[in-house]
Amino acid sequence: MTPDSTSAVLTGTAPTDPAIGLTAAQVAERQARGQVNATSQASSRSLWAIVQANVFTRFNAILGALFVLILITGSLADGLFGVVLVVNSAIGIVQEYLAKRKLDRLALLNSPTTVVVRDGEPVEIATTAVVLDDLIELRTGDQVPADGRMLSTAGLEIDESNLTGEADAIPKAPGDEVRSGTTVVAGTGRFVAAAVGPDAYINKIAAEAKKFTRTRSEIQESVNKLLKYITWIIALALPLQLWSQWRAIGEQGWQQVVIRSTGGLVGLVPEGLVLLTSVAFLLAAVQLTRQQVLVQELPAVEGLARVDVVCLDKTGTLTVGEIAYEGVEPVGPDGDRWTTEQVCQALGALADDGNANGTLKALGSALPAPQGWERTETVAFNSARKWSCAAFAGRGTIVFGAPDVLLDAGDPLRDRVAELATTGRRVLLLAHTDAAPNGATLPDGVRPRSLITLTEQVRPDAQETLDYFKDQGVAIKIISGDNPTTVAAIARRVGLDVPPDTVVDARTIGDDPEELREIAERTTVFGRVSPEQKRALVQALQRNGHVAAMTGDGVNDALALKDADIGVAMGNGAQATKAVAQLVLLDGRFSHMPSVLAEGRRVIGNVERVANLFVAKNVMSLIAIVTAALFTLPFPFLPRHLTLVSAVTIGIPAFFLALGPNKRRYVPGFLRRVLRFAVPAGAVAGLVVIVSYLLARTTVVAPPAAQCAVRTRGGSEIPVDVACFLPSSAATLALLITAFWILVVLARPFRPWKAALVGSMVALAALAFIVPLARDFFDFSLTPTLLWQSALVGAVGAAAVEIIYRTAPDLKAAAAR
Incomplete structure (x- = not known):
């Protein structure tokens, strides 16, 4: 059947x-x-999947459980972190949904x-x-x-x-x-x-259609590794915190133990890190859509920033991809040579093809189809064999293709081809035979009839784009199916330095990636490259440790685009090419590449800043938890205190820093750099908290723990000696000063908008201590002595952070940009 x-x-x-x-x-x-030909695969995540990804996370579960416990105790003020939790999730859902709509609409237009x-x-x-x-x-x-x-x-x-x-x-x-x-x-x-x-x-x-995917991303891998570490830390810190607080203030009742324990555990949860990472990717993708760049896989934005070598197909990248017929040069023995008119008729007949490729279309626009040429058989052009042919009734077979494929090895006509190719022209050969087409095998008795020259228009923005990559330390490899001499000539026209020994005819090399590693490293221009060799050259560069991007528009580029770390397809390219690419330049303008690179660098640099802020807070909380356990002390903060500190030194600033401009070049080692700064900076902050807390307790002679039960909101009000709040207030002030300096360090290089951001956050923190309503809400109280004492401890911590920064060359190098 x-x-x-x-x-x-x-x-x-x-x-x-x-x-x-x-x-x-x-x-x-x-x-x-x-x-119908529809599947369950969508171009992006569904709304329910977005909600799940932003709400049902391990850290939301931890914070949600702590929030419920705080509500049970009746201390609503200390449940402020629950509001932040809801707002963070809501922002993530709204941002991703809006981005989803924009990307889906764009994907639909280009489906x-x-x-x-x-x-x-x-x-x-x-x-x-x-x-x-x-x-x-x-x-x-x-x-x-x-x-x-x-x-x-x-x-x-x-x-x-x-x-x-x-x-x-x-x-x-x-x-x-x-x-x-x-x-x-x-x-x-x-x-x-x-x-x-x-x-x-x-x-x-397999699901081969476009879909929401997360390809390899150093940022996401590093963040996931951080989250795994932090999860284990929370699992170990939870019983320790509960045990230490029960020993310190257990006589006040379980409610007070829960409130103080929650204060430490909330500090261990990086509730906004994943959100801001996702939002940074999404907004970068949306920003690029405004520049006619379709991001089919979000981490590709970051991936291009890590690229250190870009492989270009000449056509559609260095040139506009449209060729124009220039002229013919009949060849052959004088008695057997065709006239120009005969050559043009044969070309016009070849171009009269309903499935004409770009070259034949260029011929067809300049040469009319002749009368009386009846096509009987066609062998379409193939990029691997590099020729096509057509048989015409009573006229034999016309073969059209690359001269270096159709000419014998010793044919003197090759010298003329090379001479024309050095001018940047595209040179093709028209040949004739009386034999019938033989499928993919070249017919017998093929005789050259004419050289055909075509011109390619260099993109006006190609040189500027390549100069940008050169300045950024990104190597350029031109991998083309055309004549290597022609490709090299065009490369020189756009400003590339192409010495003769860096130009290779790919027919003289193999297609084994391992064998190509050395030649791929030292060569700039590859000509006559087969689709399989394009793929092998990309793999060879990857084996040499490079992060390789491949750009192209033809079917012969699809295999290389699929294997490259980042595949970039032109919007006017073949559907198969666009389907496997991570990025599509919808208007076909190669000049968008610097914008994509800049977006990737902005994402990497800014997420690194944000990660430093969150990890420093986690380390600070861990130090405070362990120290409180060792000295049998109440945890220095109430949850509301850490909510304030997190909001003004991390949460709000991180949101703006994650979305701001950042031109820092990509440097490998995201996680290593984050830990190298954030761990010692967080440890300093933790020591600042303990020192200021202990000094305050000694200075004011804090009442016994039994007399310092935390006042609750919504439950019974317990009269408390104001001295009970002085140590926590002092620790909060000292921590704010040190944490703000961590923010200052990570915000470098300073710009007016960053100064305004930090200044506004400092003002918000000051209002919490000055405005009576806010001061009462946070239970802040400071004597003049404690004010200066805590400020001094915080300043010492800030100085220590500055020293850590100045001894970290990576951070200094980043701040210099």
């Missing part, structure tokens, strides 16, 4: 008419049955399309709108959208490497099976969709 009859049995309808395809009524019937025949007319529809039994038309560069068997073909070749692992393109004849997810690299054809959507082969083995 054929696929057509199988699908007909399933639908209860007649087989698809190979001439007119499905009718509108048949399409509607299949749509009603759900027999893949398929040509189907309905009611006898070819129409272009979204690939997801294909229905069972649709008559699908395939063209070069298309991805096969469904499974089926070919009805008709014309030089059709399909790359099935993503299914079979075989890199060679497979010729397809009528009756041959095609599967979804494969790529058309040459020719045309039609087939009937026998399996669509979840029933298609590609969807059974």
Whole structure:
């Protein structure tokens, strides 16, 4: 039973008419049955998935449990961190949802399309709108959208490497099976969709459609590692804190133990770190959409910032991707040489092809199709063999392609080709033979008839973009299928330094990544590169320790883009190329690359600042918890105190710092740098807390713990000696001073907006001590002696933080930018 009859049995309808395809009524019937080419894979996370990711986290669970316990004690003021928890989650949900809507709309506008025949007319529809039994038309560069068997073909070749692992393109004849997810690299054809959507082969083995993914990200890996460490610390600190507070203030009742214990545990939770990391990625992606850059995988923004070598395909990146016909130069023996008119007629006949590639379209726009040329057979162009041919009734076979492929090794015509190529022109050869086409094998008896020159327009912004990469220490590798001499000439036109010994004809090298490592390192321009070699060169650079980006627009770039650390496709490129890329330059402008690089560096640099703030707070809390346990002291803070400190020195500033500009170059070692500064800085802050707390208790001779029960809100008010609040107030002030200096250090280099941010946060903290209502809410009380004493301890801590900063070369280097 054929696929057509199988699908007909399933639908209860007649087989698809190979001439007119499905009718509108048949399409509607299949749509009603759900027999469409849609899958459950979405272009981004659903709203429920977003809510889950931002609400149901391990740290939200910890804070939520502590919040419930605080509510039970009746001390509502100490449950302020619960409000912050809700606000953080709400911000994350709203930001990601807004970004999701923008990215989904953009992804929809640029979603893949398929040509189907309905009611006898070819129409272009979204690939997801294909229905069972649709008559699908395939063209070069298309991805096969469904499974089926070919009805008709014309030089059709399909790359099935993503299914079979075989890199060679497979010729397809009528009756041959095609599967979804494969790529058309040459020719045309039609087939009937026998399996669509979840029933298609590609969807059974892997989800190849665009979706919300998290590729390798140093930031996310480092943050996840930090969260794992912190989770273990919390697990160990929880019983220690409860035990120590029960020993210190157990006689006040379990409520007071819970309140003081919560104060330490809240400080161990980096409640905003994951949120701000996600928001930074999302807003970077949204910012890039305004510059016509579609981010298909969020961590790609960061990934490009880590790139230290960019591999370019000449066409579409250095050049505009559009070539123009320049002229012909007939060749051959005088008695057998074609005239210019004969050459132009042959070129016009070749260009009169419904599946013409870019080169033939350029010829067709300049040379009219001649009368009386009847095409009988076509072998479409293939980037691996680098030629195409067509047979015409009574006129033999016209072969058109790369001169260095079609000419014999010793042919003197090669010298003229090289001479023309040095000028940056694109040179092709027109040849003729009386033999019939022989599939992928070059026909016998091919005789050169003319050299064809075409010109490529260099992008006006190419030199500026390449200069930017050079200034940023990013190496450039041009990997092209064109003549290496031509490619080198164009590279020099855009300002690249290309000595002759850095230009290689890829036909002289292999395709084993291990063997290519040395040559990939020292070579700038590769010409005549096959799709498999492009992929192998990218892999060779990766094995040399490079983070490699690959840009391209053609089907022959798809394999390399897929294996590169970051794949960047041009918006006018083939659908197969855009499908595997992490970034798509929608307007095809290579000049957007510096903006993407800058966004990635901004994300990395700013998230590193934010991580330092959170980790320093965690270390401070851990030091305070352990010290309180050792000396059998009440924990120095109430939860409300740490909520204030976290808000003005971490939470609010971190949000702005995470989204501000940052031009710092990427330097490996995110987690190492964070720990190298945050751990000693946090330890200093912890010591400041303990020293100021103990000094205050000694100075004011604090009453016994039994007389210092915390006042509750919503429960019974317990009269408390004001001296009970002095040690905590002193510790809070000293911590604020040291924490603000940590913020100052991490905010460098200073800009007016950063100064205003820090100044406003200092003012907010001061108001908590000055305004009576706020002072009463936080239970702050300080004598003049304690004020200066605590300020001095905090200042000493700030000085220690400054010393840590000045002895950390990475931080100083970052602040210099």
